[in-house]
Amino acid sequence: MTSTTKLRLSVAAIFLCIGLTASGQSKSNERYYKESAEIRETVFNWDKPEFKVRTVPDEFNKASKVVVAHHTELTADSKSKLVYYGLGFGGKKELSIMEIVREMVKVNDKVAVDYYSELSFSLFEKKSNLYKKDNSTTYVGVRIIKPDGKIREVNADEMVLTKDASKEKVAKLAIPDLQPGDIVDYFIATDLLMTNDFTTREYSVILFDEAPTMHHSFHGQLGKKFAVDYRSYNGAPDVKVTRNSDDDIVIDVTKKNMPAFETTLWVAPAVQLPFIRMNISLGTRKGRYGYAKAGEINKNKSADEVLTDKARTFGYEYYVSQAGGGLEQDEVVKLSKKRAKAAGTDFSDMRDEERAAFVYYNLRFSKILNFDIDAMERSIRSGEFTFNGLSSYLFNLMRKAQVRTGVLVSSTRTGFRMNEVMEEDDLRSTTFVGDQKKFITIRSIYDVPFETPQDIEGMGSTKTFGITPRALKAVGSGGDYANNTEQSPGFKVPMSDPSANAHIDKLKISLIPGQNTVAVKRNTTIRGHYKRDTQRALILYEDFYESERKLLGEEMSLLEKLEDSKRGRKYVEEVKNAFAEARKKQKDAFLEEAKGWFEQEITNLKDYKVESMGVRHTAPDLVYSSSFDMDGLVKKAGNNFIFEVGKIQASPLTIKPEQRKRDMDIFMSFPRSIEFQVEVKVPEGYTVEGLEAINKNVVNDAGAFVASATLTGDMVRIVMSRKYNHAYEPSANWDKLLAFIDAGSEWSNSKILFRKK
């Protein structure tokens, strides 16, 4: 089995402290320096006119930096060898790949000078075993071109090693004499030598940059045993692929005069910005089972092929769950049946969704929330971990529990379009159950059955995977595991609405005339995709465990269970201590959450409590409460005082002047709403004024900002809500978004007056 190596050929990141890629130096220093000098001589003398340019157009003079030229040169070759492995002779493929990325950048200000003033790179890495000795060597070259045309070459051999182990060396080079107005011309060349490596290497030619780019190009020359898949995205130029007289594959891409692009608010690069992806690998003779065929060139590879790869993985995982694996899932099903019986429920009579949820909760309790004394801190911190959704695992678990199930395969909302995917990782697998095709996932311990993951909401072009009847009868090893998978047309994933992803704060505020601090009783409900971070911050492992334990009918608490076991008994005291420590920190977590949400000084926090953890489909909302004193809302005005109610929403999103003009469509995370319900009692001896100015009502297709204030008796009730109706808006709706975003921003200045009678 192989894995995919991703290599992004955007060297913009190189000047940050990076490990560009595996690089190595298995040669003596002397030889390395000689080769380094030879490569510098070659690269800096490339016959490429774009690297001879010394001036940039006037319109770029105000840019922090200008990429004058950027070129990637990729050369890959392979040869077969007969070798003795100890038990006999065998063949091996030796690969040699040279990647050179050269960039020439005019630096116009101190920010750019600082950025290019240090070059960090992985100099050496060796990965060898009995059968192969893979290594790679990285060479760098840097020169500074002064405004008068004088060129100063940096002595790259003056690098210092910041890691100097036998198998890995990391180096840094300080770039001298670099000043605003100079051009820095540098390259990083990586020479990789590998054996029997059929890994797919992904190259992305990124055709957008925060700096204006005058010339961006890629040239690849691959030996005839290699294969390439490629695709241009979002208006990127076509890739020119030809063969030379030696039958080598020759790849060329050129793009000139790219204006600066700066990532702005709510952009999905995969569907909005131009780039080219190429997957290059050493092919096999027949190109089966997911390996590329030698010499194959695929432009715009069909998504069906990628789906077949995905199906192969799915089929393989099914095979593993049947043959030699899957014991864990069998155990969970057995446990679920036992617990159902103990609760007086017939497991087999449960409807699909009911059974799915029941098995899911048993899995979560017994396999993820389970307490392990030998990894106690890990158990207590289990809320901090994320999982990849575990679709195959859940599919096989549900199947074993005889729940009607399948896996939906789709792209993601801000990922590559379904018909533009190039590899398995571009696709998302999500398990669904029952007639209603509701989703179940494990991305964290807080996932709730039947919630749709936000990244696949609204996806229409989908497929479903199941297991073929033949494989259900008997699954064997060998052959193409893709044959185990039954592919069917998928279904459209529903989109959530703003009320499903909501943050609702109910605040009862008491004012004391003459004091700047107000007393607040807070009750908060968080729904849907908004929940996760707050759950992580506020929910204690012990509480989660105990709540689930009771719901699943386990009689003994965790501590009682430990007391009850001969081994566990010894540890009860320290488990109690660890739980007590976590509980002690919960107050700080509540305090920090409140400070972060209101952006005001919060003191005297008390009565904090998680009312509902929001981890069950029957009670999916996170609800918590607390009381505290808050500063910053009250101002003295002679004998009267002003209550700055607009500040209750902290710092609402404001759109910066440079963001107000927009041509790009808008990709947000999910439809959502925020609501504040505020009750303020009018203090005795005062009247309230200015309520009518609180009212605001901006409602359109894209969303809304609505605020209202009423007085009933001596109680002022203010309700404010901000709503984004959709996760996606066409650029034509930008003004509609601006309308209610601006209204919310203006409402920040809203005040009411309490006037002394």
Next chain:
Amino acid sequence: MPPKILLPALLLLCAQPVLFAQKDNDNNVRISESRREFRFVKGNSANPVQVQEQSTRTYYCNSYRTEIPIVEFYSDVEKIDDVEILVDQSRKHGVTPRYEYYNSDGIFYSDARVCYFQLPLAKQATTSKVKFSKTILDPHYFTTIHFMESQQVNDGELRIVVPDWMQLELKELNFARYRITKTVEKKGGETIYTYRSVNLPALKRESSSPGISYYAPHIMVLNKYSETKDGRITFFNTLADQYKWYHSLVSSVENDKSQLAARAKEITTGLSGDEAKVRAIYQWVQDNIRYIAFEDGIAGFKPEKAQEVMNKKYGDCKGMANLMTELLSSLGIDARRCWIGTRHLAYDYSTPSLIVDNHMICVWMDKGKKVFLDGTEKYIGLGEVAERIQGRQVLIEDGDKFILDKVPVANYLQNTAYEKRTLSIEGSSVKGRITQNWKGENKEMLLSGLHAVKMDKQETALKSYLGDGKQNFEISGLKINNLLDYNKDASVEYDVNWKDVVTEFGEESYLEVDNRRSLENFRFDTTKRTLPYWFYFKDHLVFETDIKLPAGKKINELPGNLNIKQPGYFFKGEYKLNGPTLSYRCEIVLNQSEIRPEHFSQWNRDIDQLRNFYNQQIVLTKVK
């Protein structure tokens, strides 16, 4: 593409932690016993006197099993010879120490390395033990021994074994608040100093606090000389010895006088008078030399050649000080290199040691007056001195001798930030012109921030800064009077349309004048903070506003004034009416850059008063 394997049994291995919060093991793990010994021994010809260090720390698990990070530094002159680890008395623990270069912020490369590993505490009431054997190859680098650790130390013993052939002085610092006792024993040609400590608390670190040398108990080891049959080796017996060593290092730097003279002449072309030339050279170094530090072995003490720094356009403090000295000297101006310990260090040169300084600057000897030039301060003017070196003792080069002096202390007026607004009320908006000036370190802070922003974004960033990021504070007509010449005040002026700031309630209008509200939230959490707070610098903020009242409106009553005067600071605020013009003035002075814990409560009360003052609204009523 080939399938990937995801075995169900790997369920938990797929999990990735989202965050690695630093564990607060303050009370869970303590060092029940610490035994450390430093022994002076005879070495080899290259390193004739060495110090062998043996340390054994026993970690005790109070409450629940955990892991703690163990970190030990070493370098080219301080070797780790051996590490032994016992977990619950067993050597079968699977812990492997890792050895790596230590990356320190601001240092491009140094010889500092780190040995680190996670030490398991197997279960409650068990111990884990770590023993390090180290050798310090040169007593010059054996400067301090600290007592406090990341965990509380219940029973600590520190032995310093000094043979008769070695002369040193041990200076105890910050012992008063801790239970540390000392005994001295003469035995078999050795003097053994034994320090015992009981229940030392864990070392605390708090933001913006003094360096640990101010509060953590430790010993300065002042190595004087050794006297063996091979002769006498003098370390830093006196400050003259320390200077001699420093001077020998700077004297051995091969500065290319002619190259430097040519550049100095070029920089100062057309200028007459020393001050103009010094100013030009200083700003050239500030503008052109980036801070990149190499602290590899002797490079930590010896400046890079001046022409190398000049040509490479980068260097550390030593490189910049040496370059400025050489450039100025080539013009016949009396400039010297100076060694100095920044305020982060509690020491001065009365205790000669490599630990007492950490910085190098240049001084211009201006007819008896010393003008200090720090090339690492990028946006400060000639004659302005950063807080971090003010009042610090400075060792000034003077041929074979030295001059010991102090950098003068500037008062808060060096750093005045002044804002003047002339405004009028138009409906719910306030409009007018604003001028802002920044001096000294306020200027430096502004310009550092501004120059960290890309050129084409600087105006937007500046406007956002001036308007506190508030959308209703619309700035136009921005005129930059000076943001380039650090020898003048930074200064800008602009028009403002401050929207929705006047609120109507019935026949009254309410107005809040001060939206800067400097320091309003600067309170200390007295339940948590125990160390003094150090501001970056002494500060002086003056905010003045004149607002012309609209016709038909008057103010019946002005808010009360504010007048807080404490030894380290004062806050003064007042409103005045001059005919139809409301004048507001708020002045904040921090004439000391430190607030001590015993003053936190008073400070908090004063900040509350300041905030109350800010919170007062002006009430405009109709003229009847």
